[in-house]
Amino acid sequence: MELWYTEKQTERFGITAKIKETLHTEQTEFQKLDMIDTEEFGKMLVLDGMVMTTEVDEFVYHEMVAHVPLFTHPHPKNVLVVGGGDGGVIREVLKHPSVEKATLVEIDGKVIEYSKKYLPTIAGALDDARVDVQVDDGFMHIAKAENEYDVIMVDSTEPVGPAAKLFEKGFYEGISKALKEDGIFVAQTDNPWFHKELISKVHSDVKEIFPITRLYTANIPTYPSGLWTFTIGSKKHDPLQVEESRFHEIETKYYTKELHKACFALPKFVADLVK
Amino acid sequence: MELWYTEKQTERFGITAKIKETLHTEQTEFQKLDMIDTEEFGKMLVLDGMVMTTEVDEFVYHEMVAHVPLFTHPHPKNVLVVGGGDGGVIREVLKHPSVEKATLVEIDGKVIEYSKKYLPTIAGALDDARVDVQVDDGFMHIAKAENEYDVIMVDSTEPVGPAAKLFEKGFYEGISKALKEDGIFVAQTDNPWFHKELISKVHSDVKEIFPITRLYTANIPTYPSGLWTFTIGSKKHDPLQVEESRFHEIETKYYTKELHKACFALPKFVADLVK
Numbered sequence: 020m021e022l023w024y025t026e027k028q029t030e031r032f033g034i035t036a037k038i039k040e041t042l043h044t045e046q047t048e049f050q051k052l053d054m055i056d057t058e059e060f061g062k063m064l065v066l067d068g069m070v071m072t073t074e075v076d077e078f079v080y081h082e083m084v085a086h087v088p089l090f091t092h093p094h095p096k097n098v099l100v101v102g103g104g105d106g107g108v109i110r111e112v113l114k115h116p117s118v119e120k121a122t123l124v125e126i127d128g129k130v131i132e133y134s135k136k137y138l139p140t141i142a143g144a145l146d147d148a149r150v151d152v153q154v155d156d157g158f159m160h161i162a163k164a165e166n167e168y169d170v171i172m173v174d175s176t177e178p179v180g181p182a183a184k185l186f187e188k189g190f191y192e193g194i195s196k197a198l199k200e201d202g203i204f205v206a207q208t209d210n211p212w213f214h215k216e217l218i219s220k221v222h223s224d225v226k227e228i229f230p231i232t233r234l235y236t237a238n239i240p241t242y243p244s245g246l247w248t249f250t251i252g253s254k255k256h257d258p259l260q261v262e263e264s265r266f267h268e269i270e271t272k273y274y275t276k277e278l279h280k281a282c283f284a285l286p287k288f289v290a291d292l293v294k
Numbered sequence: 295m296e297l298w299y300t301e302k303q304t305e306r307f308g309i310t311a312k313i314k315e316t317l318h319t320e321q322t323e324f325q326k327l328d329m330i331d332t333e334e335f336g337k338m339l340v341l342d343g344m345v346m347t348t349e350v351d352e353f354v355y356h357e358m359v360a361h362v363p364l365f366t367h368p369h370p371k372n373v374l375v376v377g378g379g380d381g382g383v384i385r386e387v388l389k390h391p392s393v394e395k396a397t398l399v400e401i402d403g404k405v406i407e408y409s410k411k412y413l414p415t416i417a418g419a420l421d422d423a424r425v426d427v428q429v430d431d432g433f434m435h436i437a438k439a440e441n442e443y444d445v446i447m448v449d450s451t452e453p454v455g456p457a458a459k460l461f462e463k464g465f466y467e468g469i470s471k472a473l474k475e476d477g478i479f480v481a482q483t484d485n486p487w488f489h490k491e492l493i494s495k496v497h498s499d500v501k502e503i504f505p506i507t508r509l510y511t512a513n514i515p516t517y518p519s520g521l522w523t524f525t526i527g528s529k530k531h532d533p534l535q536v537e538e539s540r541f542h543e544i545e546t547k548y549y550t551k552e553l554h555k556a557c558f559a560l561p562k563f564v565a566d567l568v569k
Contacts, residue, residue, distance in 0.1 A: 025310060031333035037306040058306035076487070079561070212351070212515050238513060238521040238561070240487050245520015246513040273561040281559030284552040286354070286513070 024055055024063070026070060028243035029213050034070075036060060036241075042137055047129040049181045054137045060241055062137050064105055066130070066176055070241045072105050077141055080207070080247065082274040083237040083282070085111035088170050088205045088251060089118075090265060090279060091258040095169040096120070099197070101157035101185065103174030104130030106142035112172075113144050114269050121150050126181055128154040158184050164197035171198060173206035178217060186217065188224040191252065195228050201255040208234070211289045212244035222293040225252040233258055234293050235282040237273065248289070259283060299330055299338070301345060303518035304488050309345075311335060311516075317412055322404040324456045329412045335516055337412050339380055341405070341451055345516045347380050352416055355482070355522065357549040358512040358557070360386035363445050363480045363526060364393075365540060365554060366533040370444040371395070374472070376432035376460065378449030379405030381417035387447075388419050389544050396425050401456055403429040433459050439472035446473060448481035453492060461492065463499040466527065470503050476530040483509070486564045487519035497568040500527040508533055509568050510557040512548065523564070534558060 022040075027033040042054040042062070053065040061074030072080065085108050089095050096119045100108050104125035112121045123145065125131055131152065134142035145152055153160070157173075171194050175182040184190060185206070194204050208221050218234070226232040229252030239247045251258055259280060266276040285293075297315075302308040317329040317337070328340040336349030347355065360383050364370050371394045375383050379400035387396045398420065400406055406427065409417035420427055428435070432448075446469050450457040459465060460481070469479050483496050493509070501507040504527030514522045526533055534555060541551040560568075 029334055031312040032335070033310045035300060035308045035310050059304055060307070236513075238511075238519070240519040240521070244513070244515040246515070272563045275559070275562050275565070277559040278561065281556035284550070284556030286548040286553065287550050288547045290550070 024057065024065070026065075026068060034241065036063070043133055045129065047127050049127045050176070052127075052129055052133060054133055063241070064130070064134065064138065067180055069177055071176065072107060072138070072141065073241050074138065074140065076240050077107050078272045079237050079239050081107035081111050081141075082271050083235075083249060084108050084172050084174055084205060084207065086269065086271065086274045087235060087249070087258055087279060087282070088172065088203045089115050090276075091251075091253065091256050091261055092170050092201070092203050093256065093265065097168050098122070099124065099164075099168045099171045101161065101171065101173045101175065102126075102182065103172070105134040105138060106131070106145040108172055108174045109150055110141065110144035113147055113149060119149065122153065123150060124153045124155050124157045124160045126154070126156050158190060158193070161190065161193040161197050166196075166199055168198050169202055171202070171204040173204065175207060177209065186221060188227070191225050191228050194252070195254070198254060203251065203253040203256055205249050205251045208248045208250045210242065210244040210246055211248055211292060212246065215292055218248055218250075219292045221250050225250055229253055231255075231257050233283055234285060234289070236285065236289065237282060299332065299340070301340075301343060309516065311338070318408055320404065322402050324402045325451070327402075327404055327408060329408055338516070339405075339409065339413065342455055344452055346451065347382060347413070347416065348516050349413065349415065351515050352382050353547045354512050354514050355517075356382035356386050356416075357546050358510075358524060359383050359447050359449055359480060359482065361544065361546065361549045362510060362524070362533055362554060362557070363447065363478045364390050365551070366526075366528065366531050366536055367445050367476070367478050368531065368540065372443050373397070374399065374439075374443045374446045376436065376446065376448045376450065377401070377457065378447070380409040380413060381406070381420040383447055383449050384422075384425055385416065385419035388422055388424060394424065397428065398425060399428045399430050399432045399435045401429070401431050433465060433468075436465065436468040436472050441471075441474055443473050444477055446477070446479040448479065450482060452484065461496060463502075466500050466503050469527070470529070473529060478526065478528040478531055480524050480526045483523045483525045485517065485519040485521055486523055486567060487521065490567055493523055493525075494567045496525050500525055504528055506530075506532050508558055509560060509564070511560065511564065512557060
């Protein structure tokens, strides 16, 4: 018997992956959670029928969410990750020696539990002494925080279901308040082939709040279209003006200091979305 | 009834696209040719079960094959395209006013015929007065040419079937001979997620023949992994050393002069393939 996982990334297009077995499937309080073992991409976490991360290509997303803002900030000490219960972003955050504390606020404790169980190379860093894991609503956490964080990373699911409010302007205003005076945030903002309007809207909202707003991309094979965008809002530090001396050696598989700048050079049709 | 086209891009992973109808299907002298009309990507040309081009995302591949070498060469007059029977690369080549002649050598006349019939926005340029269309073996054409072309573009199918010999070192030696003393060539060299060895081997072969050898990438949603590579071999002109004044205005949807440089900034795992 051959088992294939097929995800309709749009109503009319999708990916299909041969699987060895389903490791876990559960309707949590917030979403449908599936952990499957695929032949091409290793273990794969699927939430509400959408690939969140896989063992083989997870490094792209996690490195690019973390290192672009962290190398932009001159001395990040206190970092917040909203969502990201698989722990991959936290793992990358901890590679920066200046970071004293990394808080993870994930709404769904089951994501943390099953990532620790089945994706230890991704979730292992959640047990680090510098990490504070909170199973809580990221939106509410942001609403209560003030002048607290150097860098905030929004590692959310898609703008449907539990994460919908993480794509609203009010959330970005809360982030601005939660950040210190030279703080910076990044959010994953989906792909420019199937979600053009979302990227334009987020960029326009963030631009009204943050003096420096920029879009960058990375290639993630298991995400729709393979081209993913990230939106940065920054109060003071420009990701395109990082001094050479700021880049310290760091072990990565995707991020490089050359890519740090190059990832902001957008294909024309993407640049046009945020003009 | 719902019809879906599913392509196994590897034995264990693929894409699936909802289709309106199959427009044409034929076993040509060289390969299986299918033209289908998909809902997400418009009309799609499939050769030997692999997506070659689609109306929606074709501009990425065609612009990036053509404009990177053409803006690198200071004054390209005589251009050769090997393969590329859909005409998309030729369409982009003709956007450069310095080009006096563009020769297309496509082994399979059926690809030209059905591209003209079903993909007129891509193949229309093949009727331009500056274009010489030859239905012939590109390998043999190269073997006979000497000191003739400014720029050669190898727009081939995958390294199986009719295009296999277009990935051999002897072919690149022939290209070097066919190029003028300051000539430059580019070849599509598949993706770095599933075909690491191919990229390394081509780069190493080309490097033994051309003093300047470089790899660049572009995002193509309907190609395996969404990340595609192109290998450049150049006798004199470096794509990373193009003078600002060389870039003239050109209508594109993907290529920009900023991307011209940024596309050479490789993800670390890709850079490691060509070290």
